[in-house]
Amino acid sequence: MGHWPPTLAGVPWSAADWTYVAEGAANVIVRYTGQPVWPYVNTTPGPEHGAVLALRLPKMRFDVSSTNGYPPLDAYIDKVLSQLIPKEALPTLQCITFTPGTSALTPFLEQLAANIEPFRPEARREAGTIDTAPSFIWAMRDWSYAPPRDGVPQLLVEIKPKAGIVCNGPTNDENKRKHTKYRMHRIQRAAPHQGAVPPVTPHEFASWYDPLDFFSADRARISKAVHALCIDWASAPKNNFSVMCNGRKLDFEADKRLLCASLHSTEKDLLETLALAVTDSLCSPQNQSILSNIVAQQARLDGPGIEELARRWEALTGASLQDGPEDCSRTVLPLSPPPLQDYVNAVRKNPAMHIATLDELYTTVILYMIGATIKDASIFLRLGALPALHLVDLDPKPLTKLRGYVRDDVSISRMFGRWAAQND
Template sequence: MPKCHMQKLYQLGHKAQGVDTHVWYNPLDLFSGDEGRIQRAVDALLDDWTHGSGYLHIFVDGSRMPFGEVQKHIPWLKVPRLLSWRITQILTENQHLLHTLAHQQQRLDPYDIEGIAQLWHARTGKTLNSTPVEELPRITLADYAFVAANSGPVVSSDKDMHYVMAAYLLAATLKDVTLFVPLDDVEGTPMYRASPIGVRIVDLDAKRPSKLCQHAVKDAAMSAFVHRLAPDYRCATHTSDTSDARIFPVLADMQHHRIRMHHDFKRALKGDDKYYTPSRFRDVSSQFDMDHFGVSKQHQSHGKLHVPKGSEIRHVKVHDTGTNFLAYFSKDVNEKKVSHAYVMFHGRNRDGDRYWSIMDRALKSAQKDNYPGTPKHAVVVAPQFFSAKLNEGQYSNSTLAWSDVNAWQSGSVAVHPEGTDVSSMDAVDALVDLFSNEKKYPNLKNLTLVGHGGGGQLMNRYATVGKDSSRKGIHIRYIVGDPSTSAYFTYHRPMTDKSIASPETCSSYNNWRYGFDTFPGTLHDSKEPHDYFKQYINRDVVNIVGLMDVLENGDQKCMALLQGGHKRRDRNLSWWRYINMLGRTNENLHGFPGNFSDLPDWSMHSNGIIKTRLTIVPHVKHNAEKVFGSKHGRSALFDHYDVDMGWRPDGWTYQAPKARIALQNKKASSASHPCSHVSLLAPLVFACVILVL
């Protein structure tokens, strides 16, 4: 990503002077974590690099070759957007690259001296090259008004504007930085599946050691790395030019922070190579399967939506954002009598109609069997989350759609309508608000949110960061079924076998969806991880796991492997150990996997008791219908108090929860648990949200 900030400033200058540009690059897209938005940013950059500024350089056998000349020799580069797609894949597959850049970008001073000088020149025609720093004019938000005009709904407050400008002025992050992408085989692997280790970031912009000292206070790891390179160096202010600066290549595993090297450190570096270029460049077009180009065609649908018998399609508004999502609702239901709302979210196939039918049949079956807790008056709802590409034509201008068929599972922001900042978390919030509306549902008492597989991904995180009902008297239960991963509250992980995965070689292992680094917050809230832990353990959460969910499929990235290996079951059982150890409960963890050391004591949030429960369904694999069709699944869905805990390891014995500190207030020592009645909870009448893969 060479000189992205210069491209931004170039465009800003032309916009300020009334000159139209054919592509508008927004660096917020590059750092959004959303594949569709990253693709849009890369498209814009490549367009200018290949037709204008010339910052895209391609080397063949070590020699630079113009892009047009390269296309003559490598036919696949003539395929529209193929190079853009490849770069986007590298950035999304190896998120530690963007995470490392974003991590430093967020610490960037919005009033960066070089960026301000460029912007000031674009706005006024004046130069600031000889102006002392202390005499620089104070740039205000008013000076950036034209930026807001071109940023759409991204900018809605002063805080947004400061962040946008921090992204625009990337001098401290992407100034003179080159991302080398070897379009070649890596150990016999086709180009489009190249190993991350082939990607290098090279920093051409040297900084004085005094600049590094400023970071030393903020970043101990960077400081330690500097001292390993130059043990005799001591932070001291001195001036020096940077004419003898060295290029310092950093491997893509990002074991150390990317660092700006001054020529004072060159003796500490090994090797004499000043430049790094890919050694050779080979045509791999014959190996490229065009059927796999771009996004997956999985479950593509552009026609009229199927509406199951007994249902109707409605639009659900997401607060005052001007956006909505579609949902299937039970037809001909008296909302004034409804005491339960079952809302089933589809999985990656985006077939809300099918899952409406699944939940409708499940409810009627329970009613027929007179299963305790089954409601008499209920409504079944199944939202429909669209893919922006694979469902084009099925959604309106204001309907939410995502770039990736699975993006909604992690709570990602939609890419449609363009410029929206609404996520799938916010969509679930809208459902909570809908059922909290006393005028619409005056008799609704309880809301139970349930997810399995892909839906479990969303529900596992929503149980942590989602909002409470705004209406008193509504109880929410969260049921999380067989998710691939969880959002860990700390940097600790249960996997200690470094041959499988290691934090040292997986620098993005704590990024949001796997942890809380880079967590963007939701429309309603943003807290610290320990606050979310407190919220999570004090909610009625039931984790339900298939004992035979052991296939090594689903998420197999290093971030997921660190949570307990290749199997979903082991990751979820390790999560159970983790939250109990973090809360210092007396739960019997005999036979549960996971190895945690040095966990902090967060019992101040739990007093040794958590409301979270675990149900393990024997003989069941990764199958939502069998999980919730079992007696254990029914218990989780409909039992008011005790939930059938199912399987436990050999030698395990039940231990009643016990508060660490006896309090006069009996409420402090009460908790909902699979084997203990809870006197504090009123009889539960359920409104259920099921999210199924």
């Protein structure tokens, strides 16, 4: 035994032992639910006893955006992100390689894909299917599960805090110096139909979750942010906050009894008790150190900001990021996958606040996209014992997403400006 998760070469695989958990744009997550045996479950004594494995299954997507050609996730985490984020907050991955058509994993993946297909959201099924012939898959700890403690189910919280920064570079929109992109974007999403000014009052806007509060290092402001997340989750679940138990996302109304038992709370005080437990965990010295590091890297990697980055791109390449062709492979600075060494070299530098050369532009683009990964990461937090947080969803962002970021920035800024003018 020893280190966990261990190397998994040669272990038997049964599709019946794995259950669908969740998925993102590029991967599906399944967790082990079979008999509690090594190496699928950590059976060694200690604080991590009972932890279980999860697998990240790559998808074949029907759109054009892909991470093919980008560094493998383990190398990206080990060589790039670990230079920016404390290692204890980053996931440990084991790569399972196999040859499609000859490996025992081939029938396993084919059967597993068939088993979990009915549990996948319709929108995800329409966007892509599970790749049953990849060159490798990833094994990691399942952070949606914690073993019961003294017979009581343990809760985990997943938070996608988003960027806890405002624009610090040149901008034509002063609103971006006062409000986070998350809150400005939420105004845009609140529009009843395209082009309509959202019917959101200033009072309602002030009550919304604010990443600036979450990353403030001030307990009162962190508590305010957590309360807003809990209220959103209880009233209309969003992807910024979820509560999990035994690998399952909980529903506030349907799972009140379980929530009350795990939190030792009454129904009346449930939201307050949950918010307090999350706040206590986030405010631990270890977690505050990690969060302070995350937001500092968000600010540093953002550099001059997307608006100035787009201006300098056009000035140096002669092409518009917002309105240029979708095929960027033949532009002066192609948005093709950078080799791992380019990422490694970039993180040793700071973004150029005044971009004067194509080399500076290239480095600043890479750093901005690394920052985009950190801004979009999710935090897993176990309530109660072992409160240290862990980051997931750390794949490198395709450089081709830069065009979409520029277009989003323009449309979000325009809509928020209309809403702000109407609510002066």
